[in-house]
Structures are given as structure tokens and as C-alpha cells.
Amino acid sequence: MSTDELRDVALADWHEAVATAQASGFTFFDWLSAVDRTYDEAAPGYDLVLRALDVSHGAGTHGIRAVRITTRVPEGADAPSVTDVYAGAAWHERETHEMFGVGFSGFDDGSGSGLRPLLLPEGFAGTPLRKSFVLAARASKQWPGGKEPGEGHDSAKSPSRRRVQAPGVPGPDWGPR
Amino acid sequence: MSPRLGTVSTDQPVMLPMPRVGPGSEHAPKPIRVVLNWGRRYSLWVFNFGLACCAIEFIAASMGRHDFIRLGVIPFAPGPRQADLMVVSGTVTDKMAPAIRRLYDQMPEPKYVISFGACSNSGGPYWDSYSVTKGVDTLIPVDVYVPGCPPRPEALLHGIIKLQEQIAGERLSGRAIAERLGGAGGFTPGDDSGAPRYTAHRTGSAAEVTRGRVERPS
Numbered sequence: 001m002s003t004d005e006l007r008d009v010a011l012a013d014w015h016e017a018v019a020t021a022q023a024s025g026f027t028f029f030d031w032l033s034a035v036d037r038t039y040d041e042a043a044p045g046y047d048l049v050l051r052a053l054d055v056s057h058g059a060g061t062h063g064i065r066a067v068r069i070t071t072r073v074p075e076g077a078d079a080p081s082v083t084d085v086y087a088g089a090a091w092h093e094r095e096t097h098e099m100f101g102v103g104f105s106g107f108d109d110g111s112g113s114g115l116r117p118l119l120l121p122e123g124f125a126g127t128p129l130r131k132s133f134v135l136a137a138r139a140s141k142q143w144p145g146g147k148e149p150g151e152g153h154d155s156a157k158s159p160s161r162r163r164v165q166a167p168g169v170p171g172p173d174w175g176p177r
Numbered sequence: 178m179s180p181r182l183g184t185v186s187t188d189q190p191v192m193l194p195m196p197r198v199g200p201g202s203e204h205a206p207k208p209i210r211v212v213l214n215w216g217r218r219y220s221l222w223v224f225n226f227g228l229a230c231c232a233i234e235f236i237a238a239s240m241g242r243h244d245f246i247r248l249g250v251i252p253f254a255p256g257p258r259q260a261d262l263m264v265v266s267g268t269v270t271d272k273m274a275p276a277i278r279r280l281y282d283q284m285p286e287p288k289y290v291i292s293f294g295a296c297s298n299s300g301g302p303y304w305d306s307y308s309v310t311k312g313v314d315t316l317i318p319v320d321v322y323v324p325g326c327p328p329r330p331e332a333l334l335h336g337i338i339k340l341q342e343q344i345a346g347e348r349l350s351g352r353a354i355a356e357r358l359g360g361a362g363g364f365t366p367g368d369d370s371g372a373p374r375y376t377a378h379r380t381g382s383a384a385e386v387t388r389g390r391v392e393r394p395s
Contacts, residue, residue, distance in 0.1 A: 120308070121272040128307040134393070137305040168305070174393055 004051065004068040014071045015080040018050060022085050026052035026067050029086035032093060034100040036131045036167075038075065045074040046102050050082065050089070078103035094118040101127035131167035139170040211345075217261075217287065218344040219249030221337075224260035224284070226277060228267025231294035231327040235266045238330035248337050257283040262340070263317075264333075266293035268303060269310040281317045289344070291336050292319045295326040302326065 009017040035047040047070055054065040073079045081104040083090045090109035096102050097115045107115050117124070126133055225235050238245050239252045246252070254260035257280040269277060281290070292313050295301030303309040313319060320343060323336040 119272075121270075121274075124271075126307070133307065135305040135307060137300075137311065170393075 004066040007067060007069045009069060009071050011071050011073055011077065011079060014048070014069075015082060015085070017069050017071075018052075018082045019085050021052055021067050021069060025054040025056055026065070028053040028055045029088045030066070032082070032089050032096060034073075034096045034102050034129075036100065036129070037072065038131060043072050043074070045072045045077070046100055047071070048073050048079055048096070048102065052086070073102055078105040080105055081107040083108050091118060099127060099129040101130065133168060134170050134174070135168040136170070138168075139174040210348075214345050214347055217347075218341040221250045221262040221289070221340075222254040222260050223250050223252050223262045223264055224254045224257050224280070225252065226263055226265045226267075226280070228265070228269060228273065229294075229296060231266035231296065234327045234330055235264055235293060235333065238333045243330040243334060245334055245337060248334065248341070250337055257281070258285065260284055261287065262289045262291065264291045264293050265297040265313045265319075266327075268296040268301065269313045269316070270308050271310055272308065274310050274316050277313065278316050287347075289320045289340055290317055291321045291323060291333075291340060293323045293333060293336070294328055295324065298322050298324060 007017060007021070030051040030053055032048070032050045035049060037047050038044045050069045052067055052069075054067075057065070071079070079102060081089075081093060083093065083104075084106070087109070090107070093104045093107055094109075094115055095118050097104060098117045098120055104115060120128070225232060227235060237243060239250075250262065257263070261284070263281060263284060265277065281288070290313075292298050296303065296309070297313040300306070300309050300311045304311065310316065314322075321336045321340045323332050325332050
């Protein structure tokens with residue numbers, strides 16, 4: 001059981017922090033993704049998270065060392081790309097770009113094609129992993145079963161359960177459902 | 178998703194004559210029809226479109242314990258061009274939708290589709306996902322729906338028997354086949370309006386299998 005070392009850096013230091021970690025032995029790139037923190041009123045934005053492993057010592061008794069580097073990217077700002085540090089980060093940055101709409105400046109995966117979509121079908125509009133992305137299926141199509149816990153088929157709604165207002169659920173301005 | 182994807186498919190439809198069991202079969206007396214349908218219903222070469230965990234149940238149904246080969250379902254079709262029956266088992270995503278439509282279009286007539294499991298019936302537990310198609314019947318016509326998440330192999334056997342009952346009562350005329358395809362014929366080159374919706378002679382365009390983006394009502 002290994003515990004990740006956590007490093008929280010400013011956006012301007014992002015590239016340097018990643019390069020430093022890589023130079024200090026964390027040579028195995030694990031993953032890069034984002035977390036939607038737009039609800040944070042102090043610093044709304046997206047948390048960019050990168051995890052890398054140091055595999056030079058083997059698992060040993062303490063497990064493989066890992067580091068998790070985090071930075072906050074404000075809405076509309078670009079993060080510096082780390083593809084020059086970890087070439088494998090290219091897919092992850094493309095995925096983060098299409099799912100969260102986070103831009104990466106200096107992105108280079110050797111193809112010269114830039115941050116093109118990776119997973120979504122062509123023509124898809126929107127960034128589906130943002131909390132602001134509304135799941136239109138909930139508004140456009142009736143579902144025969146219960147949408148939320150406590151809404152059984154014909155059973156009365158459980159009064160004890162608070163109405164769930166999860167991200168992606170269309171608000172009342174989408175019309176009656 | 179935007180429905181305006183441009184002309185992805187530039188295939189020109191080539192209308193061949195509607196397949197028939199044989200000359201005179203349209204006016205075949207009932208006993209002959211029964212014999213012809215009996216031959217078809219017990220020789221279903223199946224093409225498994227396995228997309229998720231339901232495909233494992235499909236494989237279980239083909240194995241020794243449940244053994245749908247005893248019902249005449251043969252799971253060794255080399256490809257869609259040699260198959261009579263397509264079993265869509267698993268979660269259909271919008272990205273996979275054009276491929277499903279294309280492989281269905283490649284199957285020769287007469288062809289049948291079983292939608293196996295909650296996901297391919299309606300989207301299942303992923304009904305509100307941004308990427309999951311709300312049922313494979315939005316892409317291709319489905320003959321039998323097998324409910325369950327995943328359905329047991331016995332449920333697939335029951336679905337196959339239901340399909341065979343449908344085949345037994347089927348009419349064989351060219352017009353009956355055209356009706357199943359969603360068009361009555363009368364096709365003229367250069368004009369797609371009279372062409373059947375589903376046929377092996379034309380390939381569905383991407384615009385036919387994609388959903389438009391739903392905007393907030395204003």
C-alpha cells in the first residue's frame with residue numbers, strides 16, 4: 001500500500017513542477033485528468049491532476065513511490081502542456097481538453113494536429129464531464145422507471161429522502177418532466 | 178451532437194431486385210410456404226454484435242449447457258455478409274452507431290435482429306448518458322427484444338423461439354420483404370425518396386444514425 005505524495009502548485013509553476021518531479025525519479029507517467037471545481041467561489045476553475053510513479057527501486061517494503069501534482073486552472077485559461085516532459089501525456093491532455101474544455105498551450109504529440117478530439121464521436125458539441133453539461137436525455141425522453149432513489153414504480157415517494165439535484169440534471173427551466 | 182455532419186457516405190445506392198425465395202413462391206400454396214419458412218427458421222446463422230457484458234451471456238447461451246445450436250442458431254457466421262440474424266448484445270454508443278448500421282446494411286435479406294439486454298433495448302442504466310444511444314431500435318429495425326440486465330441465457334433461447342415463431346408466419350412475397358425494409362420500392366436512379374430505408378444495397382449515412390443536440394427550451 002503506497003501513499004501518494006501530494007504537491008499543490010500554482011498554474012505558472014505547473015510545467016516546472018512536473019519537470020522537476022520527472023527529473024527526481026518519477027519517470028513513469030500514470031495519468032492526467034481534471035476535476036470540476038467551478039463551484040469553489042474563492043478560485044473557480046478546474047483542478048488539473050497528474051500522477052507519476054518512481055519505479056526505480058521496485059515495490060520493496062514501502063511500495064512504489066508516487067506523486068500527485070495538482071494545479072487550479074481558471075475558466076478560459078490555458079495550462080502549459082507537459083507533453084515535452086511525458087510524451088504519454090498527449091492522449092490524456094486531449095481527453096481532458098475534450099471532456100472538460102481545458103486548453104493546453106504548447107501541446108505537441110508529434111503529429112502537428114493539435115488538441116483534436118480523442119474519444120467522443122465526431123460532431124459532438126459540448127464538454128460532457130463539466131458539471132454544467134446538462135444530460136439532455138433526462139429532459140427529452142421519458143424514462144419508465146424511477147429516476148432517483150426512492151421513486152419506485154408505483155410506490156409513493158419516500159418523504160425522508162431529499163430530492164437529489166445532481167450535476168447534469170436539467171433544472172426546472174427545461175420544462176416539466 | 179450536431180446532425181450536420183456533412184456527406185460522410187458518398188455511396189450511391191444500387192437497387193437490385195428484391196430477393197425472393199424462388200419464382201412462383203409469391204403464389205405458393207400454404208404448405209409450400211410452411212416448408213420454406215421451416216427451412217429458414219431452423220437455419221439462422223447468427224452474427225453476434227457483442228458490445229458489453231451481455232455478450233458474455235450470449236456466449237454462455239452458445240455453449241454446451243444451453244446450446245442454442247439445437248434450435249438451429251449457428252454462431253459461426255464469418256461476417257455480416259453470411260449472417261441471417263444479428264444479436265446486438267451490450268451498450269450501443271453513439272460512436273459505435275454508424276458501424277452497427279453499416280454491418281446491418283451488409284447483411285443479406287432476409288435478416289432479423291434481436292436486441293439483447295436493457296442497454297441495447299433502451300440505453301439501460303446508461304439511459305441519460307451523453308454518449309449512449311437510447312436503444313438500438315433508433316438505428317435499425319428490431320424483431321425481438323430480450324429484457325434483462327443482463328438477461329439469462331434462457332431468456333435468449335426464449336427470444337430465439339419467439340423469432341422463429343415470427344419467421345414461421347412470415348409471407349415470402351417481394352412486397353412483404355419490401356414492407357419489412359421500410360419502403361415499398363418504386364426506386365428511380367438519382368432519387369432516393371422511393372428507396373427502402375434499410376437495405377443491403379445502400380449504406381446509411383452518418384446523419385441517419387446520429388442524434389442532434391437538445392437545447393434548453395426558451
